[in-house]
Amino acid sequence: MPTLVDDLTFRGLIHQLSDQALLERLDAGGLTAYAGFDPSASSLHHGNLLQLCTLRRLQLAGHRPIALAGGGTGFIGDPSGKSDERNLLDLDHLAANVEGVRPQLARLLDFEPSAGPTQALLADNASWLYDLPLVTFLRDVGKHVTVNQMVKKDSVRARLERAGEGISYSEFSYMLLQAYDFLRLHLDEGCDLQIGGSDQWGNISLGAEVVGKVTGDKVYGLTTPLVTRPDGAKFGKTVEGAVWLDPARTSPYRFYQFFLNVEDRSVGQYLRFYTFFSHGEIAALDAETEAHPERRAAQRALARSVCELVHGEGEAARAERASAALFGAELCELDESTLLEVFEDAPSSAISAQALAGNGSGTLDIVGALVRAELCGSLSEARRLVAAGGAYLNNQRIDDPSRLIGSGDLVAGRYVELRKGRRDYHLLRAE
RNA sequence: GGGUCGGUGUCCGAGUGGCCAAAGGAAGCAGACUGUAAAUCUGCCGGCGCAGCCUACGGGGGUUCGAAUCCCUCCCGGCCCA
Numbered sequence: 001m002p003t004l005v006d007d008l009t010f011r012g013l014i015h016q017l018s019d020q021a022l023l024e025r026l027d028a029g030g031l032t033a034y035a036g037f038d039p040s041a042s043s044l045h046h047g048n049l050l051q052l053c054t055l056r057r058l059q060l061a062g063h064r065p066i067a068l069a070g071g072g073t074g075f076i077g078d079p080s081g082k083s084d085e086r087n088l089l090d091l092d093h094l095a096a097n098v099e100g101v102r103p104q105l106a107r108l109l110d111f112e113p114s115a116g117p118t119q120a121l122l123a124d125n126a127s128w129l130y131d132l133p134l135v136t137f138l139r140d141v142g143k144h145v146t147v148n149q150m151v152k153k154d155s156v157r158a159r160l161e162r163a164g165e166g167i168s169y170s171e172f173s174y175m176l177l178q179a180y181d182f183l184r185l186h187l188d189e190g191c192d193l194q195i196g197g198s199d200q201w202g203n204i205s206l207g208a209e210v211v212g213k214v215t216g217d218k219v220y221g222l223t224t225p226l227v228t229r230p231d232g233a234k235f236g237k238t239v240e241g242a243v244w245l246d247p248a249r250t251s252p253y254r255f256y257q258f259f260l261n262v263e264d265r266s267v268g269q270y271l272r273f274y275t276f277f278s279h280g281e282i283a284a285l286d287a288e289t290e291a292h293p294e295r296r297a298a299q300r301a302l303a304r305s306v307c308e309l310v311h312g313e314g315e316a317a318r319a320e321r322a323s324a325a326l327f328g329a330e331l332c333e334l335d336e337s338t339l340l341e342v343f344e345d346a347p348s349s350a351i352s353a354q355a356l357a358g359n360g361s362g363t364l365d366i367v368g369a370l371v372r373a374e375l376c377g378s379l380s381e382a383r384r385l386v387a388a389g390g391a392y393l394n395n396q397r398i399d400d401p402s403r404l405i406g407s408g409d410l411v412a413g414r415y416v417e418l419r420k421g422r423r424d425y426h427l428l429r430a431e
Numbered sequence: 432g433g434g435u436c437g438g439u440g441u442c443c444g445a446g447u448g449g450c451c452a453a454a455g456g457a458a459g460c461a462g463a464c465u466g467u468a469a470a471u472c473u474g475c476c477g478g479c480g481c482a483g484c485c486u487a488c489g490g491g492g493g494u495u496c497g498a499a500u501c502c503c504u505c506c507c508g509g510c511c512c513a
Binding site for chain 2 (some may be wrong): 223256260261262263265266267292293294295296298321326327376378379380381384385387388389390391420422423
């Protein structure tokens with residue numbers, strides 16, 4: 001059984017750390033660690049997942065995790081973002097978001113009292129930042145930080161040096177607010193470690209320093225590498241946009257597909273980051289990818305595991321079955337029960353039966369159907385798709401944009417399968 | 432407050448009176464090849480009732496036969512000065 005540090009090292013999760021002494025503390029257990037997330041949406045997304053997984057690793061190794069919602073700092077905006085005038089009146093809204101995120105956190109972290117000293121905590125910095133008197137803040141935090149060192153931080157320097165750019169005072173202060181969070185969590189909860197992505201290194205190291213100066217206690221910072229694709233492209237996007245943990249925003253099926261489609265070069269890293277497989281299992285999957293990349297064994301294991309972690313075993317199994325059926329066999333070859341099961345899990349929408357009335361004499365054509373299924377954003381786009389040969393009806397390519405869809409196209413009496421390209425499926429359900 | 436530069440399609444970025452739905456790049460989508468991979472090549476990439484029309488180059492107004500391009504004004508951002 002590897003130690004926590006061995007495990008984190010094997011997985012490539014340690015990018016920077018504030019002090020080598022942290023390694024011993026990690027293996028010893030008993031730390032309280034926090035990671036922040038932005039509660040501007042009612043769901044966490046793929047970008048938060050790495051930190052959550054890391055917190056989970058810490059908890060499993062005997063540490064206490066805290067998920068900190070940036071309900072207060074959310075108003076300010078991290079300097080890397082654009083200033084799009086956040087609204088203070090959204091306070092209730094943000095609080096609701098924080099609560100909406102709790103069940104998602106609970107899938108990865110143990111919030112039950114039975115966890116004892118490692119019981120996870122969800123905190124919101126709005127509870128202390130929103131009413132924080134400026135004078136108090138300047139005395140407790142501002143006094144301990146020089147502008148000189150703040151200006152040297154990469155996030156600030158980039159904004160100062162680039163011509164045509166600038167940084168507002170509030171964004172400039174962001175790192176101090178984050179430092180105050182660390183201080184509060186240290187004083188109130190005994191928190192002694194902050195983790196985050198490597199883009200947070202400046203904020204995290206400053207925070208650790210401030211807590212040390214104010215309290216005289218030793219606290220630590222640790223960052224993980226940023227998740228990037230081999231080509232540097234942003235990771236965590238599907239056709240529809242971000243990959244959310246909320247099944248209402250990103251269905252388990254899409255979530256599963258997202259991880260299944262990971263390229264060979266990256267799958268090893270993602271297995272290390274997002275799964276809790278043993279080192280031996282990961283090595284075996286690496287070897288399998290090397291020897292038989294076409295089998296996509298690592299991708300399958302990754303998708304199954306992450307989906308299970310986030311959505312539970314039942315949903316993961318359904319997503320896996322739906323994927324296997326859609327990509328494995330011709331629709332017409334599937335028996336009815338399998339067909340119904342697949343249709344149950346795949347993305348679908350309802351359509352009135354009248355629209356499909358009459359075989360070939362209905363009013364819905366392939367182009368309209370593609371838009372209706374939200375596979376295409378406009379009729380023009382749908383026409384182009386058909387012209388390019390990327391439109392399929394019940395697994396058969398459709399070349400004629402005026403092809404009408406009628407009752408004769410129904411599968412199992414009430415479904416019409418539409419596909420865009422090779423992997424983007426949608427089902428219309430006549431009702 | 433003064434001066435100055437700028438605000439173009441998802442993003443970056445050309446364009447400075449008609450040939451502009453707007454160069455180029457990136458991202459994205461599709462096709463071919465494959466393994467629901469990568470790379471590569473090809474096509475597409477504002478909307479629509481699609482040989483045409485509509486809406487678009489920060490907002491509004493004006494000049495002109497005609498404006499992303501000129502003028503006025505307002506809003507927003509950068510830089511410099513106060």
